[in-house]
Amino acid sequence: MKRTREWLDSAPSFLWLTAFVLVPLVMIFAIAFKPAAHGGEVGTGWSLDAVRALLDPSYLVLLWRTVWVSATVTVLCLVLALPVAYAMVRMGPAWRARMLLLVIVPFWTNFVIRVFAWQQILHAQGWLAEALRATWLLGENDRLLGGPFAVILVSIYTYLPFAILPLFAAAEKFDFGLLDAARDLGARAMTAFTSVFLPGIRQGLITAFIVIFIPMLGSYVVPDMVGGADSQMIGNKIAQRNFSDRNLPQAAALSAALTLLVMAPMALKRKRREA
Amino acid sequence: MRKSRVPLLVTIAVMVFFYLPILGLVVNSFNSSRFAAKWQGFSFRWYERLAERDDIITALGTSLKIAVLSAIASMALGTAAAFALHRHRSRLQDAHRLLVTVPLVIPDILMGMSLLLLFIALGVDLSMSTITLAHITFCMSYVTLVVLARLEGFDFTLLEAARDLGASRFQTFTKVALPLLAPGILAGGLLAFTLSIDDYVVTFFVKGPGADTLPTLVYSMIKKSRDLPVINALSSLMLVVTFAAVALSHRLLRRQVEN
Numbered sequence: 001m002k003r004t005r006e007w008l009d010s011a012p013s014f015l016w017l018t019a020f021v022l023v024p025l026v027m028i029f030a031i032a033f034k035p036a037a038h039g040g041e042v043g044t045g046w047s048l049d050a051v052r053a054l055l056d057p058s059y060l061v062l063l064w065r066t067v068w069v070s071a072t073v074t075v076l077c078l079v080l081a082l083p084v085a086y087a088m089v090r091m092g093p094a095w096r097a098r099m100l101l102l103v104i105v106p107f108w109t110n111f112v113i114r115v116f117a118w119q120q121i122l123h124a125q126g127w128l129a130e131a132l133r134a135t136w137l138l139g140e141n142d143r144l145l146g147g148p149f150a151v152i153l154v155s156i157y158t159y160l161p162f163a164i165l166p167l168f169a170a171a172e173k174f175d176f177g178l179l180d181a182a183r184d185l186g187a188r189a190m191t192a193f194t195s196v197f198l199p200g201i202r203q204g205l206i207t208a209f210i211v212i213f214i215p216m217l218g219s220y221v222v223p224d225m226v227g228g229a230d231s232q233m234i235g236n237k238i239a240q241r242n243f244s245d246r247n248l249p250q251a252a253a254l255s256a257a258l259t260l261l262v263m264a265p266m267a268l269k270r271k272r273r274e275a
Numbered sequence: 276m277r278k279s280r281v282p283l284l285v286t287i288a289v290m291v292f293f294y295l296p297i298l299g300l301v302v303n304s305f306n307s308s309r310f311a312a313k314w315q316g317f318s319f320r321w322y323e324r325l326a327e328r329d330d331i332i333t334a335l336g337t338s339l340k341i342a343v344l345s346a347i348a349s350m351a352l353g354t355a356a357a358f359a360l361h362r363h364r365s366r367l368q369d370a371h372r373l374l375v376t377v378p379l380v381i382p383d384i385l386m387g388m389s390l391l392l393l394f395i396a397l398g399v400d401l402s403m404s405t406i407t408l409a410h411i412t413f414c415m416s417y418v419t420l421v422v423l424a425r426l427e428g429f430d431f432t433l434l435e436a437a438r439d440l441g442a443s444r445f446q447t448f449t450k451v452a453l454p455l456l457a458p459g460i461l462a463g464g465l466l467a468f469t470l471s472i473d474d475y476v477v478t479f480f481v482k483g484p485g486a487d488t489l490p491t492l493v494y495s496m497i498k499k500s501r502d503l504p505v506i507n508a509l510s511s512l513m514l515v516v517t518f519a520a521v522a523l524s525h526r527l528l529r530r531q532v533e534n
Binding site: 006007009010012013014016017018020021022023024025027028031042080083084086087088090099101102103104105106108109110111112113114116117118119120121157160164189210214215217218219220221225235238239242248251252255258259262266 | 279281282283285286289290292293294296297299300303351352353355356358359362363365367368370371374375377378380381382383384385388389390391392393395396408409411412415419469472473475476479480489490493494497503506510513514517518520521525
């Protein structure tokens, strides 16, 4: 009786998620072992071609770039978000609410439009490039758009709110009396900050890391719009294999690799929780 | 203890960083020059040009239809999931919880790619329906989280009381549980609507050649780099709508708190 009730309660969402999340994810791994057929179809039988192709050195370069760009963005977001979260917590309740709204509004603006705004700013004839060239910070032939710099800058713009919010939530619960206590006991400001404040908001730091680093690994739009051929990430290659080359098994093999890459930091989090 | 000025200065810099690009868009939408770097006087010409674009109106309609359908379906599925997760503790629910979490943590591109493979394997034509199915899938996980949070503070003895007073299961649900949980469910639906309207990556993978949503249309307009100033005008209008919606929901929330 109890068991039947549970099944009735769970069935709608459980079956939906099985059909549209679990089965599709399993298919990524299955189709990676299929041969490619002409015209973008999946061939019959099984083949190791797509998986073997992943060993190509050019994919290793791509993989390495995906990881270092994602890591750089994540670290810079955390570094920028920490002082902001700290300042917000130290404000009065009215300003705190106002600041929270100010942080949230930009990411309610359409994502594609935000990236487009940056594309215009970083454009070779844009005011920023003109200004930098006038001050010799930018060489006559250097570009702002079309390299890893643009990808990192614009990614920080889109992900920074995702760092500020969990850090703010964690800092709000932090007992600031502990900082004063550390100072009274003779700790320098910096020591107190790193050995009392940072461990105190550890959960917020972990959450921010996960919600930035993992989506970054799957980046597609930002490198496509403001990066060039030398700043492609795995996501761009998946789309290219899929839509230009019409090679579904190859796209699936890359997606399978990305899935494994994404699971690594999550496994890390699980281990930490158990510890 | 001397207070450091660094956090406040960084915060101000970050706010400038957040709003300068948006401000740039709005200013440029009134620039009669085609090129962003040169100001050639104030003009409404890009807004006039925008009004002539039927494809944008069509795409907006498609986006709205998909968002409304996804919000409604994901409110139903997400609420059901939240009830099951809250009420039962078992192996089955552990698996259930994991399934709910997956769409929240995997990158969009994996979601889009995996659903595309599913639709191709099933031989389904890509269309507005496949986009809607995909959107319901990622929206329902967010709705589940929001409703689950509401259930944490929910007094289940109220339901038992209704049953004791002779209400049927169905009546208890529609007359007692739903009205009490409505704000949470609606908040989830609102979130689902926003996520659906905003989505580009998943939609791009499962949309097929036919139906364009507003984000996919804007994206291809940018890629062809024609009519860039028209996109400025469109973006500015969307910003106005966003800000109005944010201000309104902020005011509604505050009123709710005050009551």
